Amino acid sequence: MSVQNEAGRQETVAPTASAPAIELRGISKAFGPVQANKDISISVAKGSIHGIIGENGAGKSTLMSILYGFYKADAGQIIINGQEVNISDSQEAIAAGIGMVFQHFKLVENFTVLENVILGAEDGGLLKPSLAKARKLLKQLSDEYELSVDPDALIEDLSVGHQQRVEILKALYRQADILILDEPTGVLTPAEADHLFRILEGLKKEGKTIIMITHKLREIMEITDTVSVMRRGEMTATVKTAETSPEELAELMVGRKVLLRVDKKPATPGAPVIEIENLEVVDEQGVRRVKGIDLTVHQGEILGICGVAGNGQTELLEVLGGYQTGTGKILMNGQEIDLSGKHSNGQTRRARGIAHVPEDRHDEGLILEFQAWENMVFGYHHAPEYQKNALLMDNAGIKAMTQTSMDKFDVRPPNPKLEAKSFSGGNQQKIVLAREIERNPDLLLVGQPTRGVDIGAIEFIHQQIVALRDEGKAILLVSVELDEIMSLSDRIVVMFDGQIMGERLPSETNEGELGLLMAGITDEEKAQ
């Protein structure tokens, strides 16, 4: 691997005189008050593979969407092969030689491979000449780059890895010189991912420039020549891959900001609250998301699960929250809970003392169009204390309760009649947290408690979680923020690819070690 990198870099660094394949200068983009991209500049040499790494919401996808003409940058320049271009839609991006492979493929399921390849790039009114031309090119490409796909197969019959190849072929058919891949391995098996990397290496040798967006450190180390790190909309560093390490990248990704250490006493764990044995989750697409997990959370303990987003943590929370089916065995306070069937839902989970602050407060935790008081009973709206009589809800009582909770949790503005969407991220999260904690649960599931939350609110939210622990409750915390895991957890479990990579005590580990585990690299592998 290192030899290949060496060779690749010599090729790319040598022709310094020629202009970079793609250069971005001072790109900025804001969505309302959210600055998705802040003054971003990168330069990618011809015939190299450049990685862009960063957490969810760091602004990677926004940047690529600007490059492909989906969004218009508020400021900045795009320079391709030394020439400034103005890309206002995808047609212009294609004309500039940019090809994009999206995370979610944009293929017509009931068309054949050939039909998909020529779609939008037909040579004329009749399809036959284009199809023939595409067939010839496909043959040639498949020989050259291991890009073999049956040209007459229907997309819906192809595996995910093959569908991705079609996307790459589409870009090549349009004579793309710059190929952008957004989280290309997110849906691939390891073998498919390796195959993809061989294809990319081949394309690189032919002089194509490749930009790969990912949050997987291992892939960055394996395939890229240079790598840029994005964090909260800013480009925090651009380094040569050979001169960096996974530890350094993890640190750059997570940020060097002062750890928000929470004042907390040592944990005094009690009896087990939830015991998970051999939990398996297969999602709607048939992908195995959680692969046989064993976990136990005790009273008075915060168990932190860290890992790069998309490694099964979401599905774990969903199963525990009752809206994803799984197999295996889960005991809550010693009694087994249903993981599928009609008794497996959010209501029955809540009745068993499981409260849940979901990862996605916009799509799950809150109804944005509902007012704060309506959100304050969301999921608990069947509770007897919120009913006026057999028919009507006690809306006045709920409003009064909401007022009390909002004051207690310092939600600003403390107005129960304001729609949830009108609150800031931190205050929205406080509403969710108040709702779940005030129900006095035995187990609190918390997903990404401080995602998109301002610093002031982070501290408050952390204090509330620790306070609940000190009352003897069990807390299962899932976060992609390493420092959050480090400062809150009493025990840390690292998840990668649906499995548990290891368990550490926060006092006996560091971010570097966790970062490696998060990337799926165990101690044994590193020693090799």
Place this chain on the structure above:
Amino acid sequence: MNKMPKWADAVLIPLISILLAFFFSGLVIWAIGKDPVVAIKTMVQGAFGSTSGISYTLYYATNFIFTGLAVAVAYHARLFNIGGEGQAMLGGLGVTLVCLAVPWPHWTLALPAAMIGGALFGAAWAFIPAWLQAKRGSHIVITTIMFNYIGAALLGYLLTKVLKVPGSMLTESARFPEGAHLPNFSEILAPFGINFSPNAPANMAFFVALLCTFLFWILIWKTRLGYEIRAYGQSETAAKYAGINPSRIVIIAMLISGGLAGLMAINNVMGEAERLIDNAVEGAGFIGIAVALMGRNHPIGILLAALLFGFLYQGGAELSFWESIPRELVVVIQALVIMFTGALDNMVRMPLEKLFVALGKNKKKEA
């Protein structure tokens, strides 16, 4: 965030839309060589100028309140029930069966029974598309449309083969017994010394419609079920998180929707025709969509929109009767109103929003 005040959203936009619709209607009338001013006068006179006209306007409005509420209930669960027409037809069948089943002694007994019959049949007709949507993922828009046709064919068959009075040439059921006669406005208002046209159709059902409007408000904003319906309508993922069963909400919302559409039959079948006739619904199921859309799925809005369409129906009928303006043109006017209030909503909204934003900025500058 800069936003329009609520009153502008609820009152100003529909008002501007209606005025625009009337303006363009006027242009069309003018283009075929008639006088728009005379036309509008005829419409207003016809709809509100006599007790008979008012009665017809209220009668039509009653139909539209029922179907408008039906569409709105489903819409709160983000379901587009286009099957109000078929559900109202089947409601008619239910009402007919109830009314003909027993020699009813008095309308106070017949009305509740007929309401149950109409609502049950309407709900049953909505249940099948709802079940298909909830369990099989068949799109409810398609299935409800199809069920309109099936309903029409079914009723056609029943009227010609089963319900028809033997020996009669008319494809209609037997007349309902005297005891099933709902008091019309003339009979209701006579004790108060108010003279109302005795032969006009508005009847007790209007008050049932008002009651349903009130109950709709209670259901959607005061009950647990309404809460769940709205939550599901806003976000299915959030509903799942909260433990709300999506299939259950789809089916219940559609049952209520179909039930409301079926209830319409106490107005047109029981209150007016007093027998089941062919095409008794006369498109009210579809008008309900426009009414709900224009009324923003809010009971007060639906009530006002239903009255507007009642006026358009009655005034339009008068127009074609007195002004030799073809009936088709009346449909054009109705279509323009639907188009401007429903489909072209954003055309008025966007400039207005900008205007309010600009006004807001000016105010800030002054302050």
